[in-house]
Amino acid sequence: MAELPSEPSGWLSKNELEHVREHLPVLYVNVVPVRVDSAGQVTEVGLLLRADDNSIHRALIAGRVLYHERIRDALIRHIEKDLGSVALPRIPASPNPFTVAEYFPTAGVTPFFDSRQHAVALAYVVPVDGDCEPSQNALDIVWITPEEAASEEVLADMTGGQDTLLRRALAHCGMLP
């Protein structure tokens, strides 16, 4: 989950947060932004194009839940951060995530890996109706069909297990081929 540098600092200092990351699981949200047709069926999946270190990869929206922040508000904040302020996200009525992604700092414990921390992400599929424009943290946003999103080529460009998360999202929406 590469969004760390862009994360607001909350009310812990950077040093404190780094210390905590080595001692407690940190709560995250993951979002799979989608376009849907009038019958609710997913027609497109939005992926961020991010440059990290010396590679470019595709990523889902991800970010920390802050102290005294509702999950609903964390979802809105991170979607705005990555897709801009006119994306018009449809935050789900139910608080239930479609899956829970447990990112471990040790590879292989779960399908999810984050070298910096133990992060537990509640994952949601969120339809967006408005215009999306990449923020400073993403080079671009690409919209691809569910079939393309499930292809090996696309999934290979994702890191930390987000390919697994994307497949689970497609399965949840009945769109995994």
Next chain:
Amino acid sequence: MAELPSEPSGWLSKNELEHVREHLPVLYVNVVPVRVDSAGQVTEVGLLLRADDNSIHRALIAGRVLYHERIRDALIRHIEKDLGSVALPRIPASPNPFTVAEYFPTAGVTPFFDSRQHAVALAYVVPVDGDCEPSQNALDIVWITPEEAASEEVLADMTGGQDTLLRRALAHCGMLP
């Protein structure tokens, strides 16, 4: 589920359908229409006011799934039938119902009862954004808060177990007090 008279006949004659209703479970959808705020939280629940026999009661949207009809399309059709054509429903991306209501012709097998048939209803919460106007089958549509919807007074006006269904919908959305 009192919408029977308004149900299209599908491709079975009325006599045939009556015969089938005594021999096979019939597939239905149930819809709890809601208004949500920008964070996705339910602010209002829509209930139909129906006159049946010699009483008036509150009801959810309900109707049969027809032969060769997708559940998504059955949802749209029944929402249009009861809320009009400009309700702008947001059909969920996932096909998963929030609950399954098994209406038995015998009271007490499940919380759901339908004297005419064994009906199995897949139930969905559907946010609607547009204007809603009652069709010929409903006297009116009332929008009430989740707190009101969970009150004994409102629930007592519902029949066949739809009060139970409504409570499950509120619980699913995190809005059952």
Next chain:
Amino acid sequence: MAELPSEPSGWLSKNELEHVREHLPVLYVNVVPVRVDSAGQVTEVGLLLRADDNSIHRALIAGRVLYHERIRDALIRHIEKDLGSVALPRIPASPNPFTVAEYFPTAGVTPFFDSRQHAVALAYVVPVDGDCEPSQNALDIVWITPEEAASEEVLADMTGGQDTLLRRALAHCGMLP
């Protein structure tokens, strides 16, 4: 869904049932039997080996819900039919299926296809603790790891879209690679 010949007739004659199948969606259950470890994690998936016409394929448990039968009881009946009477299935406490599979008699409407009928199947993952032995309808039951179950080789042996259903089940359990 190849279990048709082994299906009990309910209370409709065979001719009547054939007629209905051409006019109404028929309610089914689909079951993915699994073995789990003490932490609940899926370790093995059970697939039936069936001979149909002149080919052999792998299949999930599938069968019709009868008139006046609860879904819970249909699950038990079909699991017993295919895995024997000492499989000790753990029927889920919640009635919510992990997905809904809409089998259409026309290919391409959904990922699911059944030439004989429009069937709507509520699908459940059911852990089984006991001994399983193939019934008269299955040649054998094979238990494979989630990784094997998600392999192209295994999925290619499934028909009617049950490979898609199996992938969705694995995704739901957090076991889709």
Next chain:
Amino acid sequence: MAELPSEPSGWLSKNELEHVREHLPVLYVNVVPVRVDSAGQVTEVGLLLRADDNSIHRALIAGRVLYHERIRDALIRHIEKDLGSVALPRIPASPNPFTVAEYFPTAGVTPFFDSRQHAVALAYVVPVDGDCEPSQNALDIVWITPEEAASEEVLADMTGGQDTLLRRALAHCGMLP
């Protein structure tokens, strides 16, 4: 969520943990232990009897997820802590909680309140098959029917919004009257 004193310290000192609790949401699990019949239907709900300060109340199982601990393992650990080591819990195959309870240190933001911290709890219904005996932290475990569990009398004995959580659990299992 009154289990705080009995919580293992993880790898943060007590002072550090107290500091973190004022700056970050802390990840918890909540468990509703149930007895089920052979068809999976909930027959009894287990509630802990706890003495806090100068009152006695009923409580669900609750506890923190530790650093580098899987949610599945946190569930087992907290169930063992409260129900003993031979409760034989059936941890769900799916990682999806039936709801997410956001406990805020400020009353009224959500239905859940915890004066000590902002805790986000993933909530699961877990059938237990074995013998349960109260640990040192609970005075007793009582098993009551779903109808009793939904009664005002029982719900009034719960604190911090756990009555709401219990109702959501019953609704999820199709057992909320």
